[in-house]
Amino acid sequence: MQERSSSAAGQPAIVARDLRRRFGAVQALDGLGFTVARGELYGLVGPDGAGKTTAIRALAGLIDLDGGEARILGLDPARDGAVRERLGLMPQQYSLYRDLTVGENLRFFGRLATLPAARYRERAARLLALTRLAPFVDRRADQLSGGMYKKLALSCALLTEPEVLLLDEPTNGVDPVSRRELWALLHEFVDGGMAVVISTPYMDEAERCHRVGLVHHGRLLLEGPPGRLLADFERAGHARPTFEELFIDSIGRAA
Amino acid sequence: MSGFWHTGRLQLGAVFRKEVRQTIRDRRVMFLLVVAPLIQTVIFGFAVDFDVDRVPAVLVDQDRSDESRLHARRVLADQTLRHAGEVAGVAEADQALDDGRAAVALVFPPSLARDLASQRPAEVQLLLDGTDPNRALVASGAVSRYFGEVGERLIRERLEAAGRPAPAQVVLVPRILYNPRLKTAPYIVPGIAGTLLVIVTTLVTAMGLSREREMGTMEQVLVTPIRPIWLLVGKLLPFLVIGIFDVLLLVAVGSWVFEVPLRGNLLVGAAGVLLYVFTTLGVGLLISTASQNQQQAFLGGFIFTMPAILLSGVMTPIRGMPGWLQVITWFNPTRHFAEVMRGVLMRGAGFGDLWFQLAFLAALGLGVMALAVSRFRTQLG
Secondary structure, eight states: OOOTTTTTTEEEEEEEEEEEETTTTTTEEEEEEEETTOOOEEEEEEETTTSHHHHHHHTTSSOOEEEEEEEEEEEEEETOOOGGEEEEEEHHHHHHHOTTTTTHHHHHHHHHHHHOHHHHHEEEEEHHHTTOOOGGGGSSGSOOOOOHHHHHHHHHTTTTTEEEEEESTTTTTTTTTHHHHHHHHHHHHTEEETTTEESSSSSSGGGGSSEEEEEEEEEEEEEEEEHHHHHHHHTTTSOOOOOOHHHHHHHHHHO | OOOHHHHHHHHHHHHHHHHHHHHHHHHHHHHHIHHHHHHHHHHHHHHHOOOOOOOOEEEESSOOHHHHHHHHHHHHTSEEEEEEOSSSSSSHOOOOOOOOOEEEEEEEOOOOHHHHHTTTTOEEEEEEESSSHHHHHHHHHHHHHHOOOHHHHHHHHHHHOOOOOOOOOOOOOOOOOOOTTSSSSHHHHHHHHHHHHHHHHHHHHHHHHHHHHHTTTTHHTSSOOOOOHHHHHHHHHHHHHHHHHHHHHHHHHHHHHHHOOOSSHHHHHHHHHHHHHHHHHHHHHHHHOOOSHHHHHHHHHHHHHHHHHHHSSSSSSSSOOOOOHHHTTTTTTTHHHHHHHHHIIIIIOHHHHHHHHHHHHHHHHHHHHHHHHHHHHHHHH
């Protein structure tokens, strides 16, 4: 994977600075910070409960922060409604209308985004072709396989061709073939200049990102291009290390 | 500004269409919204009957004279009481009331005919089952009325026999307006429409919005450029339409099956329906803003609808409630709706007669909706 950095690509499209958020006794975000440039795919990698979903929701403006600052294209996502015209989100949970068909879901989100009819048709057709969902356009969302459902959710998020895309564990519960297709799709859009943050608990997916941030207990343990992180780890005396080993070692050192 | 309306039209249309599509596809919701109110109105219309008649009565005739048998026949003749048998004594009559075989026992003393013939006061005992106060009062009234008339007739006969003029008499000429046959159904059906409507609209709205939150679909919608106002209107509008349709259906069935009259200005009725459904949708929205999931929304809806029905005056008269409770009923939209519908349908009332109820409904609706929208927007914000 070719390495990129926010500085190299100019002004960061996404800025998370010292994000803090507590839910009762749980400190979900404890000073998390990172930046993502346009045309960059940033992976938030960590186990369940690390704070990845909270970070994505904070960046989407869906929750208020106790402290810190989130900026999308220079705008505050919790306060500035204009962000929504330039942002796409694919939440972790099933968030589409399961009793509507593939076509009806796409049309609904296209209309909410007030896409002109011609532009909607063109984009929907392209996304349906890319995701190979076109034959299933009249199938209800609750009758799709896990992978197809995720592709539909991604298509809904991409309808507006957003400049920033936030994906919360999009490959969770998806078969290997569909996973590979999803990643291929993502890279196609990132190559077009989209800034993407993707959260995942799968360490092997880290290598598909331009940069990754290893998250644990709401904090960033390690950050950088995956190739360089592994190379540094290998230089520290670990023969042919994996991301899993790197992550476990990082947690041990942080503790 | 035109952009605001253009965007609004597109977004509102999208949400409205989506809601209609989902509602039509969900057979359970459609049943709850349309079929259940219809069935319940018909069942309640037949089942709820405030007319007290054919109250089972046992007779203890200790006199066993022609006179006592005549009075027994006559007192049972107006059908308020139904002859449920004759027993030997007061103890057996008590037992009949205990067993539930009778709700009334008439005890004629051994000297009834003799006392009346010798112009002595005769005492007829009436034993009543007071478990149902209304039934006991009606039965007691019917027997009192009969023996009152007997007493009057005896006085008149004796005065005439003595060659003296009969005393002056006040003859009551009742003329019952609006519901001359005093049937319960025409009175109860408009009220039942109100109680069913409050259940349907409040619960469906509260649960529908909570379901979006619970399923995560709300989150996906919230990151789109939709304005909260269009999302809200688009979600509520289909249920406003269904609520109005329900009322039309129930009034039509009420008119056809239960002879509910359609006397008044239906525009006034329509205004009442609109304001009422607007208010109950607001309550549903308010409940949804305080609920994390559908279960909480259902409970919230139940907690609201039960008192709303009980304090509406549909089943029990509001005048019979304690003063402080009567004041609370002013804040119950179902009370005002029932009064408007009964006024319009039965009494032919117009805007001039019902402006207070309509104004109160409007104030309630605006207040509840403003609070609900404010909470909804805060949550979305």
